[in-house]
Amino acid sequence: MAARIGIVNVSQTQKTVTSTTLRNADAAGIAEAVQVLRAGGLAAFPTETVYGLGADATNARAVAKLYEAKGRPSFNPLIAHVADIAAARRAGKFGPLAEKLATKFWPGPLTVVVPEAGIVCDLARAGLNTVALRVPKHPVAQVLMSAFGKPIVAPSANRSGHVSPTTADHVFADLSGRIDFILDGGATPLGLESTIVDCTSDTPLLLRTGGIPREQIEELLGAKILDTPNAAGKALTAPGRLASHYAPRATLRLNATTARADEALLVFGPKLLNGAQDTKMTLNLSPRGDLVEAAANLFAYLRALDASGATTIAVSPIPQEGLGEAINDRLTRAAAPR
Ligand code: TXA
Ligand code: MG
Numbered sequence: 612m613a614a615r616i617g618i619v620n621v622s623q624t625q626k627t628v629t630s631t632t633l634r635n636a637d638a639a640g641i642a643e644a645v646q647v648l649r650a651g652g653l654a655a656f657p658t659e660t661v662y663g664l665g666a667d668a669t670n671a672r673a674v675a676k677l678y679e680a681k682g683r684p685s686f687n688p689l690i691a692h693v694a695d696i697a698a699a700r701r702a703g704k705f706g707p708l709a710e711k712l713a714t715k716f717w718p719g720p721l722t723v724v725v726p727e728a729g730i731v732c733d734l735a736r737a738g739l740n741t742v743a744l745r746v747p748k749h750p751v752a753q754v755l756m757s758a759f760g761k762p763i764v765a766p767s768a769n770r771s772g773h774v775s776p777t778t779a780d781h782v783f784a785d786l787s788g789r790i791d792f793i794l795d796g797g798a799t800p801l802g803l804e805s806t807i808v809d810c811t812s813d814t815p816l817l818l819r820t821g822g823i824p825r826e827q828i829e830e831l832l833g834a835k836i837l838d839t840p841n842a843a844g845k846a847l848t849a850p851g852r853l854a855s856h857y858a859p860r861a862t863l864r865l866n867a868t869t870a871r872a873d874e875a876l877l878v879f880g881p882k883l884l885n886g887a888q889d890t891k892m893t894l895n896l897s898p899r900g901d902l903v904e905a906a907a908n909l910f911a912y913l914r915a916l917d918a919s920g921a922t923t924i925a926v927s928p929i930p931q932e933g934l935g936e937a938i939n940d941r942l943t944r945a946a947a948p949r
Pocket of ligand 1: 660663664688724742747765766768806819
């Protein structure tokens with residue numbers, strides 16, 4: 612794809628206006644992204660989960676720009692992405708629990724929260740004494756991280772509160788004119804953010820469901836994993852778990868068993884809902900009922916249904932197992948009142 616320059620949409624509240632370059636994620640494109648990061652700029656890139664908006668994790672000015680571009684409350688800390696477990700051990704203090712999880716699931720869609728080790732800047736950690744770390748599996752992310760050589764903070768590359776991006780076009784639609792660079796590496800294979808596990812004590816806590824299903828973590832640890840940060844008497848430490856998040860414009864109606872003509876419809880599995888043929892638009896996350904396929908389609912389909920202009924998106928029930936738990940988590944938050 613040819614380079615594209617962002618259409619700059621200047622609003623009065625928008626302070627940073629910049630032109631956004633979109634490039635293919637080949638060797639030259641990745642080298643350009645590295646230059647952008649070295650210069651303290653913002654470069655979006657694909658990971659196996661969703662597109663991330665990258666900045667140098669050691670550069671507070673770059674991180675400040677990132678918060679501004681996303682419109683993210685600065686109390687919401689970021690995940691630092693590194694090339695391998697050795698780099699992760701330099702940025703955070705790994706106990707036996709973090710070691711075990713990282714050894715099993717990295718590279719991959721798992722983020723561990725561990726005590727920080729003085730590399731990732733305070734602003735990126737939102738002042739916490741812990742740091743969230745992840746080694747992504749996507750080949751483009753891998754090459755980018757190795758070439759850059761320092762941790763890269765990367766929240767999902769969307770405006771704060773919007774649906775996470777699974778294609779470079781989603782990133783462009785949300786952040787064009789607010790960031791420097793986008794690496795286009797095609798659609799992200801997984802389509803759901805990483806699972807986040809707090810490893811700051813001996814008791815693991817599930818801070819966010821995601822690409823690694825709960826069952827796989829419990830199998831590895833041989834125990835149930837607690838899933839509310841408050842369950843162990845801690846303060847809420849994953850502010851991304853605000854009730855309203857991943858929000859389309861339309862209202863979501865979950866666990867729908869019938870569909871109305873004025874609604875858009877999101878279904879799962881071979882059985883269509885009554886009224887499905889009359890809706891504004893119907894999309895099936897996975898006609899064969901595969902939760903992995905459904906996860907990969909979720910955010911793109913929410914965007915498409917939202918763009919249909921329907922004021923309500925009806926969603927049929929999704930099984931609460933495997934990746935279904937994370938899918939239902941995102942849908943519940945997309946449906947929350949705001
Ligand atoms: O799959 C992913 O994780 C994607 C890709 C780009 O890697 N990234 C992502 O980042 O989803 P973001 O910023 O959208 O979500 C980061 C989450 C937030 O809920 C934040 O509160 C939590 O991680 N987090 C970050 N640092 C933390 C910390 N020290 N303690 C607890 N939670 C933390
Ligand atoms: Mg996000």
